[in-house]
Amino acid sequence: MADKPARGLADVVAASTALSDIDGQVGRLSYRGYDINELAGNASFEEIAYLLQRGAAPDDADLAAYEAELAAGRELGALAVADLAGIARRQPPMAALRSLVSLASADDPDSGSNEAAANQRKAARLTAQQPVLIAAYHAARTGRELAPPDPGLDTAANFLLQLSGSKPDPRAAEILDTCLVLHADHTMNASTFAARVCAATLADMHSAVVAAIGTLSGPLHGGANEQVMLGLEAIRKSGGNPLDAVSAQVTARLARGEKIMGFGHRVYKTEDPRAAHLRRMSAELAQGSGDDTYYRMSRRMEEVVFAEKGLYPNVDFYAATVYHYLGIPTDLFTPVFSASRMAGWTAHVIEQHADNRLIRPDSEYIGVSGRAWVPLGVR
Numbered sequence: 001m002a003d004k005p006a007r008g009l010a011d012v013v014a015a016s017t018a019l020s021d022i023d024g025q026v027g028r029l030s031y032r033g034y035d036i037n038e039l040a041g042n043a044s045f046e047e048i049a050y051l052l053q054r055g056a057a058p059d060d061a062d063l064a065a066y067e068a069e070l071a072a073g074r075e076l077g078a079l080a081v082a083d084l085a086g087i088a089r090r091q092p093p094m095a096a097l098r099s100l101v102s103l104a105s106a107d108d109p110d111s112g113s114n115e116a117a118a119n120q121r122k123a124a125r126l127t128a129q130q131p132v133l134i135a136a137y138h139a140a141r142t143g144r145e146l147a148p149p150d151p152g153l154d155t156a157a158n159f160l161l162q163l164s165g166s167k168p169d170p171r172a173a174e175i176l177d178t179c180l181v182l183h184a185d186h187t188m189n190a191s192t193f194a195a196r197v198c199a200a201t202l203a204d205m206h207s208a209v210v211a212a213i214g215t216l217s218g219p220l221h222g223g224a225n226e227q228v229m230l231g232l233e234a235i236r237k238s239g240g241n242p243l244d245a246v247s248a249q250v251t252a253r254l255a256r257g258e259k260i261m262g263f264g265h266r267v268y269k270t271e272d273p274r275a276a277h278l279r280r281m282s283a284e285l286a287q288g289s290g291d292d293t294y295y296r297m298s299r300r301m302e303e304v305v306f307a308e309k310g311l312y313p314n315v316d317f318y319a320a321t322v323y324h325y326l327g328i329p330t331d332l333f334t335p336v337f338s339a340s341r342m343a344g345w346t347a348h349v350i351e352q353h354a355d356n357r358l359i360r361p362d363s364e365y366i367g368v369s370g371r372a373w374v375p376l377g378v379r
């Protein structure tokens with residue numbers, strides 16, 4: 001008989017990885033040994049994607065070549081383009097991305113290969129493509145032409161350009177770039193685990209990424225950032241002083257045993273280091289926006305949840321207001337997360353394929369045993 005499983009696989013070490021590491025007791029996160037606090041604001045998303053996917057920090061020439069690969073990868077595949085309008089009409093954003101990434105595999109020249117070099121090329125293309133797919137989806141559903149990418153802009157600036165149709169404010173692009181760095185990888189989170197399970201069957205990178213996108217979409221994982229914003233909007237709309245409304249509604253929800261989105265974490269027992277950077281950026285953007293209500297409401301919510309439950313905000317909490325102040329539509333928050341995490345997912349597929357063994361855990365049987373089957377017609 002198998003042992004009792006750890007509920008939700010809590011504390012189970014499910015894979016070995018050289019990509020990222022968390023110390024949940026002290027609140028430390030590192031990518032390939034570099035502390036996230038040193039990377040945020042000092043490394044670009046392109047450098048981090050390269051670091052994760054190719055194994056070491058790039059030098060100038062490496063980075064220029066990688067950026068050229070990304071620029072070439074911003075061209076969408078014919079099948080995805082052909083189906084975009086119908087998908088944008090009928091599917092919400094994360095479901096649309098799941099479909100579009102799957103369609104993109106048809107036009108990827110390396111789709112039939114799991115070789116290391118092919119995987120690296122696919123990882124760069126998928127990383128380049130994801131923000132373009134999000135902007136293309138938004139353009140299609142709002143009846144706009146997608147602005148062409150600008151080869152002189154990085155991933156974050158290009159995304160804001162293609163999303164809005166106009167060149168972004170440089171500081172806004174810088175802040176989004178830092179968000180992409182902060183979300184790029186995070187050990188064995190649910191979507192990355194899903195990607196690795198899929199890749200470990202020797203399925204291809206696109207399949208693994210499609211599994212990851214579906215897994216990220218849930219409100220207990222990446223979908224929480226959208227829920228945070230919707231919650232803040234609902235509280236603000238309820239009228240009265242918004243800070244008092246936060247205190248009253250959050251206290252009441254906790255008393256009913258409800259969860260507050262954007263709080264709590266399986267691994268961090270203290271503050272998630274990414275939340276501190278996001279809080280700072282949210283404060284900066286709020287100040288510049290002329291209406292810092294959502295930021296102040298978030299601060300109040302943080303105080304109430306900590307006082308009542310001792311829970312800290314996770315990465316999704318302040319990401320919500322950062323994206324809001326950047327002008328990103330609320331239902332695209334989780335897609336933006338996916339654009340960043342694409343760097344990590346693809347790096348994990350590369351790592352899994354490089355040293356593979358099928359991931360096939362056991363289960364504890366809790367059903368009835370030893371029954372006699374009575375054929376239909378007799379029973």
Ligand code: ACO
Binds near residue numbers: 219221224258263
């Ligand atoms: N609000 C209120 N209570 C909470 C919260 C929360 N956000 N999170 C945990 N708790 C409480 C639970 O009710 C439970 O209390 P109990 O022991 O009295 O029943 C206890 O803390 C443990 O919670 P679990 O859900 O068992 O913890 P788990 O490790 O399984 O879950 C998770 C972690 C899913 C992140 C959880 O904290 C949660 O649901 N948070 C809200 C959703 C969210 O923000 N998700 C994004 C996470 S970050 C990311 O994926 C990018």
